[in-house]
Amino acid sequence: MEISSVIATAQSYITRQYEQHADPVLVYHNLAHTLQVVSAAEQIAAYYRLTEADQLVVYLAAWFHDLGYILGDRTQHEAAGAEAVKTFIAQQQLPESIGQAVADCILATRIPQHPRNLVEQIVCDADLFHLGSKDFSKRNKLLRTELELATEQKISGADWAKSSIQFLESHTYHTAYCRTLLKQQKEENLEKLRGKLEQKLAEALEEKKDKTFKADKEEMKEGKKEEKKEKEKKPERGVETMFRTTSTNHIRLSSMADSKANIMISVNAIIISVLLSVLLRKLEDYPNFILPAIIFLTTSVTTIVFSVLATRPNVTSGRFTDQDIRSKKANLLFFGNFHQMTYQEYEQGMETIMKEGEYLYSNMIHDIYNLGVVLGRKYRLLRLAYNTFMFGIVASVLAFTIAAIFFPVKG
Template structure:
């Protein structure tokens, strides 16, 4: 489905919305900022060659992401998301696409914590100016807007400190923006630090007082970092869990294959011995026909179940774009993609890698699928070993009974 016409409708709707809901206090979060973010999203999206659906999602989110400011200054992301959701539903956009647009808008909330690749794109586009030549001008506009909204004066020194803190913590999420903007952002940051150092030299007493306050904040920051490290440790624990589970499943699978190989080999030897030795003498010893038939049946049955346990089952190796968009396909299993082209597989894996929820869901699915296959293997192996064990006992007893009976006669 092509979303080009719908994207034009979205653009027209948002531009009209800005014209009819003008707020003189918003000198930064205005129509120009929205156009800049949408343009940045298009630039990043074209670089990554997004498909029509993903391109529509991220650019539509860019158009809507700050419209909420025109309705309410509090929780503006939620208001923006509601506006986008209502409008996209009115032009019959698919519900799944609409939901992804909403998630992209909510991802721009500070501090940014994007979870998917599309969310990373709009987050980078929203702060594209940090590494651009227009940074100084944009920063002045944002300070003026903050003064307009709060009604309190914010000195250049105070604003500069906040901006330095923001830029030191900020990281671009996409490789493209890191390569394109990191150098410019560092240059802009150094310029701010230079001005701040000049201010500290001109205002030594105030600088000393602020240094004490900064130390207190630094302690609080250290506690926050410790908490973040703890969460990171939990993430590593999850990764270890997946790795250990997958390794254990692989070992159990290898063990099952070895057991099946043993069963096939042993029964092959038994059948060879029966065919080469016993069958020739059945004419002389007809009373061994029944036990011989019995042991042949046991060996064949045990072999069949052992072979079934190791026989591979391969799907058709294809998936559709719809399966990928709805996160229904597990690209970690070769049986789902071996018939697809390399380009389609790369695009699918890029989507998985940039969507942590989809990635972990695929890992869970992969572990579960391995467990199901293992259960099937071991169930068939159990049948094979049971048939062999009990069948061999019955066959040997039968041989003994028929031999004893024949001797008595």
């Protein structure tokens, strides 16, 4: 039995069948796929050093395994291919046992695969060899296109990625050779699919947001304002980030201003206590230090006053009316506007804000503006406190120096 001549005859027969029954739908299960499976089968078979009979079984199964796609019912293509190879074996006057072995190999490729011996395992792994190759992405796209053409239904990128991930996760190569050779690339292909799925889901979410925004905008043009008010409008990420960052920066700057003011208050309180407890008792003996001491004391007191003004809280009336809510004048994000209200009144006002996106944005803008105004006042007073302390200290030191040198106390 010449294996090479039988294989050559099978190759010519299969090639002729695909050329005579060309189907534009079969962009994946075509002659190119069959050639790839044959090549993979030859590679795996060479590793296991099969007998001539087993080699013939593997090669014929690789050539005929998808022939059923062009012969009849595609859902039962394995059975059609098995029958076709039996007919071919009989025509070649080969033993019936070989025909049955080849048919069993083809039937074993049906998903989920259940090979019972080494030759069936080799054919099954050759059929799905591309799952662990760098060619996987291209082949997977062709399979998706074929299914869309066959069913005349569009398959979304996310759905296809999900099904592909499930298939790769459930699949295991049957031969040790393929498990060792293809494991790493298969894992890389799986990770790429997972990344693509995340990307598709994110794109779908963004597309949904865009559609919602366009629908709301169209309703405004058509005058459907009441219906629009009932819809919850979610702020975009960029807007949320802007408000969050701005508020955080303002609060941090306010905290820094309070800390600086506390430093000024503490330092000057210590200076005043020293002046009152030590220096003032010596002024009778050193009258030339009276003016410098007054300058020093005035500097410290003025600095403390400015620092206290910078940190002194300003509490408003803490009440708002229903009219303020309806006219969108009440800012409920600032405690000073509601601390005198009952919980029920405040809750009702907040529910009104949350239902109207524009009102919510208006409150947030108003709140940030007020924070900025308060922050500007704090830093202005704090600057006055620091300037007063700086120039006052310099003036006091100069005054003490002049008094000690030019107006010494005469003994």
